[in-house]
Amino acid sequence: MPPELEPLPSASPGLDRTDGLDQNDGLDQNDGLDQNDGLDPAPALGQTAPGLQARMDQEPAAGDTIRQIMAEVLETMFFTQAELTPCEHGWLAAARCARIRFEGSHCGEMLLGVAGEAADTIAASFLGLDAREPTGAQRDQVIEELSNMMCGALLSHLWPESKLTLASPELLAWQEWPGTGALHRCFLAPEGTIAISIRLLSRTGEPGAVTGPAEVAEVA
Amino acid sequence: MAYSVLIVDDSPVMRTFIRRVLAMSGFEVGECMEAGNGDEALALLNTRHVDVILTDINMPGMNGEELLRRLGAEGVLKTTPALVISTDATKERISRMLALGAEGYMSKPFTPETLREKLELVLGDRNAPRA
Amino acid sequence: MAASSMIVGISDCKVTRDPNSVLVTYALGSCIAVLMHDPVTKVSGLLHYMLPESAIDAKKAEQNPFMFADTGIPGMIHALQTAGGDAKRMVVRLAGGAQVLDSQGVFQIGKRNYLAARRILWKAGILIAGEAVGGEVSRTARLEVATGRLWLREGGGMERELVRNSAAPKAAVR
Numbered sequence: 001m002p003p004e005l006e007p008l009p010s011a012s013p014g015l016d017r018t019d020g021l022d023q024n025d026g027l028d029q030n031d032g033l034d035q036n037d038g039l040d041p042a043p044a045l046g047q048t049a050p051g052l053q054a055r056m057d058q059e060p061a062a063g064d065t066i067r068q069i070m071a072e073v074l075e076t077m078f079f080t081q082a083e084l085t086p087c088e089h090g091w092l093a094a095a096r097c098a099r100i101r102f103e104g105s106h107c108g109e110m111l112l113g114v115a116g117e118a119a120d121t122i123a124a125s126f127l128g129l130d131a132r133e134p135t136g137a138q139r140d141q142v143i144e145e146l147s148n149m150m151c152g153a154l155l156s157h158l159w160p161e162s163k164l165t166l167a168s169p170e171l172l173a174w175q176e177w178p179g180t181g182a183l184h185r186c187f188l189a190p191e192g193t194i195a196i197s198i199r200l201l202s203r204t205g206e207p208g209a210v211t212g213p214a215e216v217a218e219v220a
Numbered sequence: 221m222a223y224s225v226l227i228v229d230d231s232p233v234m235r236t237f238i239r240r241v242l243a244m245s246g247f248e249v250g251e252c253m254e255a256g257n258g259d260e261a262l263a264l265l266n267t268r269h270v271d272v273i274l275t276d277i278n279m280p281g282m283n284g285e286e287l288l289r290r291l292g293a294e295g296v297l298k299t300t301p302a303l304v305i306s307t308d309a310t311k312e313r314i315s316r317m318l319a320l321g322a323e324g325y326m327s328k329p330f331t332p333e334t335l336r337e338k339l340e341l342v343l344g345d346r347n348a349p350r351a
Numbered sequence: 352m353a354a355s356s357m358i359v360g361i362s363d364c365k366v367t368r369d370p371n372s373v374l375v376t377y378a379l380g381s382c383i384a385v386l387m388h389d390p391v392t393k394v395s396g397l398l399h400y401m402l403p404e405s406a407i408d409a410k411k412a413e414q415n416p417f418m419f420a421d422t423g424i425p426g427m428i429h430a431l432q433t434a435g436g437d438a439k440r441m442v443v444r445l446a447g448g449a450q451v452l453d454s455q456g457v458f459q460i461g462k463r464n465y466l467a468a469r470r471i472l473w474k475a476g477i478l479i480a481g482e483a484v485g486g487e488v489s490r491t492a493r494l495e496v497a498t499g500r501l502w503l504r505e506g507g508g509m510e511r512e513l514v515r516n517s518a519a520p521k522a523a524v525r
Contacts, residue, residue: 072329073329075462075466076329076330076331077237077328077329077330077331079466079467079469079470079473080466080470081459081462081463081466123233125470125473125474126233126237127233127236127237127240128240128473128474128476129474130474138232138233141231141232141233142233144231145231145233145234148231148278148307148328149307149328149329151307152278152306152307152308152309152327152328153307153309153327153328153329155310156307156308156309156310156327157309159310160309160310160311161310161311161312162310162312163310163312163313164308164310164313165278166278166307166308167278168230168278168279168280190463240476241478243476244476244477244478245478246439332473332478333478333479336478
């Protein structure tokens with residue numbers, strides 16, 4: 001099991017937890033977030049947060065790889081598909097989310113969020129059941145396993161020569177995840193929306209400079 | 221002749237998925253046991269023989285790599301094939317697990333049919349499925 | 352005795368155990384053909400459906416369940432069982448699901464049809480023994496009831512046999 005990563009910097013007072021997402025979601029207007037507090041929101045789809053341009057450019061394949069892996073995972077074991085969609089995050093407050101941490105040659109974490117009804121249907125598809133049959137516990141376990149597969153497959157594709165250990169996924173409310181410096185994408189499946197955010201962390205737990213083979217500070 | 225199978229994975233729903241594939245594959249499965257990590261797997265294997273072990277890698281407690289190391293050291297893998305099923309598809313991990321004696325390695329995600337095909341290779345033609 | 356063709360049209364399904372019959376369907380574009388064969392009783396079926404989910408038009412589904420995957424596939428399995436087939440023994444193959452008429456794949460109905468088949472068969476406890484899906488070609492599928500052999504023609508190409516395999520979808524002809 002990877003050792004616990006250092007806790008991320010605590011939020012500034014007044015910081016709206018949902019503004020770790022894109023700048024255009026309408027949720028972050030009063031959060032006091034500015035470029036001088038060291039906490040940058042994750043870029044909106046197609047945009048780059050200030051100060052992160054160079055680091056994002058060092059990992060040009062990440063965004064496209066997320067799209068490919070999402071397709072592969074959903075189609076293979078969940079018998080559904082999802083397309084990239086412009087970010088709109090009102091649904092995330094009620095989403096079923098799972099976080100998975102990883103360590104090794106790259107350290108970081110990934111958060112997967114699935115809209116409520118989509119989570120029920122996706123769980124049923126995975127288990128071979130009718131839509132209403134899975135229990136709440138089964139649904140949550142399926143979301144955890146989906147996050148596990150997404151994270152493992154994504155990292156293996158991005159860095160196939162690396163050495164990685166994944167922690168067990170854990171359920172987390174989207175608002176609890178700082179999301180600073182994350183690469184973020186939203187997807188639309190027939191069942192509903194899915195969001196994914198992934199970021200690298202330094203061994204001290206700070207977003208930014210990563211020691212080891214990765215030259216990029218953030219997958220963002 | 222029925223197979224006995226041990227599924228080692230910390231995800232209960234992943235164990236359910238694999239169990240379902242076994243039932244659908246046409247193999248005659250006599251006993252299908254489950255363990256949440258390597259420690260539980262070793263405890264089970266101390267009391268009974270299985271025909272095949274299907275194991276994940278990243279699990280709390282003893283992980284799949286340590287499990288394979290122990291099983292190899294005890295000589296279990298000489299008579300019992302182990303198939304690794306993991307999200308980790310990095311080259312180094314795959315090499316290490318095969319070097320430890322894994323009979324095969326499947327990365328997640330996988331289709332049910334792919335698992336059936338791997339099992340056919342690992343188990344040979346004993347009780348070959350009908351389709 | 353010469354084989355007699357039983358032609359299955361769009362949104363149609365036929366089941367037979369006549370060993371002299373060959374089940375055939377043409378012009379498989381974005382539609383999916385589900386082909387089933389019981390190697391013991393020879394009970395065989397071919398379903399050719401157009402759309403994945405009947406919820407979009409429940410009335411139409413009532414009139415013709417074989418138009419949709421979620422009503423057609425269970426209907427076909429029931430018909431096969433009534434004719435003496437064993438669902439657990441069925442050799443099941445899929446063909447079609449191409450992205451025709453829409454090279455941008457905007458609606459991806461072919462893929463949605465294919466995923467619907469996989470989802471419904473998984474729920475029914477049935478694994479697939481082979482498939483020829485995706486791509487941009489129209490297909491013709493022919494199932495010999497006596498032998499269970501499945502023949503495919505893709506586009507204007509030669510007819511070839513789809514032998515049993517249990518490969519992942521990516522291994523299928525695209």
